Amino acid sequence: MDFRLSDEHEALRETVREFAREQVAPVIGELYEKHAFPYDLIRQMGKMGLFGLPFPEDQGGMGGDYFALCLALEELARIDSSVAITLEAAVSLGAMPIHRFGTPAQRAEWLPRLLSGEALAGFGLTEPGTGSDAGGTQTRAVLDEAAGEWVINGSKAFITNSGTDITALVTVTAVTGTNPDGSKELSTIIVPSGTPGFHVLPAYSKVGWNCSDTHELAFDDCRVPAANLLGARGRGFAQFLQILDEGRIAIAALSVGLAQGCVDESLKYAHERQAFGQPIGNFQAVQFMIADMEMRAHTARLAYYDAAARMLAGQDFKRQAAIAKLYASEAAVDNARYATQVHGGYGFMNESAVGRFWRDAKILEIGEGTSEIQRMIIARSLGV
Amino acid sequence: MNIVVLVKQVPDSGAERNLTSDDNTVDRGSANNVINEMDEYAIEEALKIKEAHGGEVTILTMGPDRATESIRKALSMGPDAAVHVVDDALAGSCAVATSKVLAAALGTLNADLILCGAESTDGRVQVLPHMLAERLGVAALTGARKLTVDGASLTAERQTEEGYEVVSAATPAVVSVWDTINEPRYPSFKGIMAAKKKPVRTLSLADLGVSADEVGFAGATSAVVEHSKRPPRSAGTKITDEGTAGTQLVEYLVTEKFV
Ligand SMILES: Cc1cc2nc3c(=O)[nH]c(=O)nc-3n(C[C@H](O)[C@H](O)[C@H](O)COP(=O)(O)OP(=O)(O)OC[C@H]3O[C@@H](n4cnc5c(N)ncnc54)[C@H](O)[C@@H]3O)c2cc1C
Numbered sequence: 001m002d003f004r005l006s007d008e009h010e011a012l013r014e015t016v017r018e019f020a021r022e023q024v025a026p027v028i029g030e031l032y033e034k035h036a037f038p039y040d041l042i043r044q045m046g047k048m049g050l051f052g053l054p055f056p057e058d059q060g061g062m063g064g065d066y067f068a069l070c071l072a073l074e075e076l077a078r079i080d081s082s083v084a085i086t087l088e089a090a091v092s093l094g095a096m097p098i099h100r101f102g103t104p105a106q107r108a109e110w111l112p113r114l115l116s117g118e119a120l121a122g123f124g125l126t127e128p129g130t131g132s133d134a135g136g137t138q139t140r141a142v143l144d145e146a147a148g149e150w151v152i153n154g155s156k157a158f159i160t161n162s163g164t165d166i167t168a169l170v171t172v173t174a175v176t177g178t179n180p181d182g183s184k185e186l187s188t189i190i191v192p193s194g195t196p197g198f199h200v201l202p203a204y205s206k207v208g209w210n211c212s213d214t215h216e217l218a219f220d221d222c223r224v225p226a227a228n229l230l231g232a233r234g235r236g237f238a239q240f241l242q243i244l245d246e247g248r249i250a251i252a253a254l255s256v257g258l259a260q261g262c263v264d265e266s267l268k269y270a271h272e273r274q275a276f277g278q279p280i281g282n283f284q285a286v287q288f289m290i291a292d293m294e295m296r297a298h299t300a301r302l303a304y305y306d307a308a309a310r311m312l313a314g315q316d317f318k319r320q321a322a323i324a325k326l327y328a329s330e331a332a333v334d335n336a337r338y339a340t341q342v343h344g345g346y347g348f349m350n351e352s353a354v355g356r357f358w359r360d361a362k363i364l365e366i367g368e369g370t371s372e373i374q375r376m377i378i379a380r381s382l383g384v
Numbered sequence: 385m386n387i388v389v390l391v392k393q394v395p396d397s398g399a400e401r402n403l404t405s406d407d408n409t410v411d412r413g414s415a416n417n418v419i420n421e422m423d424e425y426a427i428e429e430a431l432k433i434k435e436a437h438g439g440e441v442t443i444l445t446m447g448p449d450r451a452t453e454s455i456r457k458a459l460s461m462g463p464d465a466a467v468h469v470v471d472d473a474l475a476g477s478c479a480v481a482t483s484k485v486l487a488a489a490l491g492t493l494n495a496d497l498i499l500c501g502a503e504s505t506d507g508r509v510q511v512l513p514h515m516l517a518e519r520l521g522v523a524a525l526t527g528a529r530k531l532t533v534d535g536a537s538l539t540a541e542r543q544t545e546e547g548y549e550v551v552s553a554a555t556p557a558v559v560s561v562w563d564t565i566n567e568p569r570y571p572s573f574k575g576i577m578a579a580k581k582k583p584v585r586t587l588s589l590a591d592l593g594v595s596a597d598e599v600g601f602a603g604a605t606s607a608v609v610e611h612s613k614r615p616p617r618s619a620g621t622k623i624t625d626e627g628t629a630g631t632q633l634v635e636y637l638v639t640e641k642f643v
Contacts, residue, residue: 011460011576019570049572062573 003305009071012064016072019048020079028080032210032356035203037164038083046117050087055099059107060115066246067308070253074301077257078264079353081360082211084254089160089212090114092247094121097171097188101231101239106190113168122162124172124217125240128155132373134173134186134240139219141174141189148226150174150189152197152219163200163215167193170217173236186236190228197222208359245318247368248325249311252304255328255364258357259297262332262339265353266290269343280342289338296331303327319381326374329364336361385439385533385555387430388493389463390486390500390512392420393447393454397505407601408608409476410506412448419454422501424461425561428568430499431462433533440464442493446474446485452584459579460571466582467493471589476601479507483515485599488592490520496555497538502527502562513560523553529564 005013024041031038045051053069055061062068069091077084095114098106098121113119130136139154152174156162162170169192177185191198199218206214231239267290270281280286307320339354340347347354365371395401395415402411430441443458443466445451455466469489477485490498498520503510517524525531529548530541539552543562571579589596597603623632637643 007456008573008576008580011457011571012573015460015570015576044570047572048570049574053573057574063577064573068573 003302005071009068012068013071013075015048016050016075017078019044020076020083024076024079024083028083028211029351029353029356032080032082033350035210037213038086038211039165041083042086042117042120042166045083045087051090051095051117052115054091055095055111055115059099060112065312066249067305067312070250070304070308073250074253074257074260077254078261080211080356081254081258082209084257085209085212086120086161088247088250088254089123090117090120092250093123093243094161094171096246097123097230097239097243098190100243101188101235103227105227106230110169110190119166119168120161120164121168122159122170123240123243124156124159124162124170126157126159128157128216131157132370134237135184137173137175137184137186139172139174141176141187143176143226144223147223149223150176150226150228152189152191152222152224154219156217156219158204158214159217161213162217163203164213167213169193170198171230172217172219173240176233176236179234185234187233188230188236188239189224190230191219191222191224192228195222195224207362208356209363210359244368245321246311248321248374249304249307249317251364251368252300252307252321252324252328255325255332255361256297256301256304258332258361258364259293259300259328259335262335262354262357263290263293263297265357266293266339266342269346273344286342289342293335293338296335300324300328300331319378322369322374322377322381325369326371326378329361329371332357332364333361385433385437385496386494387433387439387441387497387499388444388490388495389423389426389430389441389458390498391423391427391443391445391454391458392501392504392506393417393445393451394420394504394506397421401506403608403611407476408611412450417450417454419457420501420504420506422503422505422561422563423458424501424568425563425565426499426501427458427461427463428566429531429559429561430497431569432566433497433531437533439496442467442495444486444489444493445469446477446482446489448475455584456579457571459582459584460575461569462571462575464582466584468584468586469588469592470586471596473589473596473600473602476604477599478604478606479509479511479515480605481599481603483512483519485589485592485594486512487516487519488594489587490516492587492592496536497533498522498556498558500558500560502560513558517558520556520558523557524560525551525553525557526560528559528561531559531561531565 049062050072052061053064054066057063073084098110141150141152144151169190171188171190175184176187179185197220201216204214273280303324307317307324310317336358340358343354346352396418404411434441441463443463445455446469513526514524525540527543528540529543532539536555542549542551623629
């Protein structure tokens with residue numbers, strides 16, 4: 001029974017922490033205000049090998065594991081969530097499906113650039129008309145057998161990393177037929193950026209995650225080679241469920257980072273800020289807010305460590321991942337609220353880190369499965 | 385090119401640092417110990433030279449057992465191997481003694497180029513590179529902000545207060561660098577994993593043929609006899625501009641000997 005990190009995981013955690021403090025922290029405030037995608041930081045993260053963390057070396061990866069990715073996400077999000085979600089979506093949603101379900105040719109074509117961070121991939125599941133209910137997918141792909149091409153029509157909503165200058169492709173889920181039981185046959189198809197008929201609409205104006213890239217996508221008789229089918233036809237549903245189960249651990253790690261960042265900033269401010277002739281950290285009301293924040297961050301961390309450990313041991317981790325994601329995202333939202341409170345009026349200013357944390361926290365209870373969906377998964381796993 | 389980089393473990397300069405009360409040396413036990421910042425630039429420079437010209441990069445550290453953490457971290461950036469000089473008798477060594485020990489260790493390493501930081505953030509005496517070059521009988525190109533390697537010839541831009549000087553020497557030579565020379569890389573996870581398997585050779589004073597009374601407290605050429613905490617910052621002088629603020633400012637700078 002041991003939750004201490006191995007020397008290598010600890011060294012990675014420290015390295016990413018140094019990077020986040022030295023390189024991300026000084027520039028993120030301005031990028032965030034400008035809603036600018038952090039190209040230079042992404043390039044540096046690519047050089048550090050962060051985009052290749054959980055992939056084997058023979059695929060161009062770093063030979064680490066999914067837990068290593070989670071540690072990196074936590075340390076990045078401790079400083080900024082936009083940068084962290086860019087990495088999370090690029091690795092967990094972008095490259096991982098190709099690594100896991102791709103043919104040798106598809107892997108050879110895409111993974112080298114994705115794992116080095118030179119290129120990003122998006123994952124298009126959500127649509128304007130359906131999110132949690134992925135079975136409600138409307139986007140259709142019809143195989144034109146004569147031409148050997150899929151013809152895609154429909155649209156996708158809120159797709160991360162789909163419209164940057166370095167986005168290479170988006171994998172989309174689409175209805176490709178009807179199953180014998182009458183349900184929709186869902187498949188996943190790789191659509192390279194720049195394919196005629198694939199339109200990236202202007203970036204959304206978001207409440208937070210300002211430096212993360214999010215677009216609505218439209219497919220208008222968009223044709224891609226039949227060979228761009230990712231994994232077996234009709235396996236789309238099962239594939240993204242698997243990807244999302246793991247992704248929940250990553251989002252939990254990212255949430256823990258934000259929750260811990262709230263503790264870091266609040267501690268600093270509690271020592272510095274004077275009121276009634278003393279540091280506000282002398283007031284028990286402030287001490288207790290910080291104590292509760294630390295308790296939530298710590299507990300949430302243990303929850304994601306446990307889910308990751310089960311996953312790496314090849315055990316069932318679905319419930320534990322849902323618990324970690326649910327608890328950690330709620331901890332992040334609570335901590336952002338209290339950290340802002342500790343900072344008083346300054347916390348409501350965009351220039352304060354906790355102001356950013358506050359804006360960035362809420363999406364964690366929504367993306368990659370809402371809190372309600374997590375509760376449904378937990379309840380279902382308990383047999384109710 | 386066979387490059388040796390000197391790496392020292394120091395207390396983190398970002399955190400509070402203290403001297404111990406019993407022997408007036410840096411309290412390394414309680415501090416968070418890190419690689420001396422300037423040494424990371426020396427490592428990066430060595431790796432860049434290796435990438436361009438081939439060769440091998442070896443880390444050389446003198447320090448207590450605990451310094452292995454810093455050696456592993458240095459190796460995770462990419463060097464091939466490390467040598468760790470460790471001996472209880474080394475505690476309290478002054479710069480002169482340190483240069484003696486490092487010179488003895490370098491004698492076993494056959495280096496074409498010895499790279500190091502221009503200063504360490506704990507001692508800040510900036511004399512070690514010169515002493516080392518003197519002991520080895522090789523050139524010292526110190527305080528480099530740029531280094532060019534052309535075969536066996538080294539050319540450095542030496543940073544000075546007014547600008548820079550261009551100096552050159554043939555290998556072997558000692559080159560010390562400032563943080564203006566490059567941007568050190570962050571270790572990758574692959575580098576971290578690989579560092580575990582890289583050879584680290586430990587050498588004692590006996591291995592180097594240096595006797596214990598030439599080093600440590602016993603052989604120190606200087607000793608700190610007393611220390612006290614820096615007094616808290618006193619309130620500043622406020623000058624309100626009533627037409628003569630410029631003159632007052634200059635007068636203040638002159639009386640405080642800033643100009
Ligand atoms: C910034 C951002 C980035 C995103 N990136 C991506 C991406 O890269 N790829 C991608 O595919 N998607 C992405 N999404 C979409 C995200 O995953 C969805 O928004 C999320 O899954 C919720 O879907 P929805 O918005 O359609 O909400 P809905 O499903 O419409 O849910 C609305 C509300 O109803 C509740 N609800 C729904 N069904 C039930 C039920 N059965 N029982 C109880 N309550 C229920 C929900 O919990 C929620 O409270 C992103 C979203 C955002 C905001």
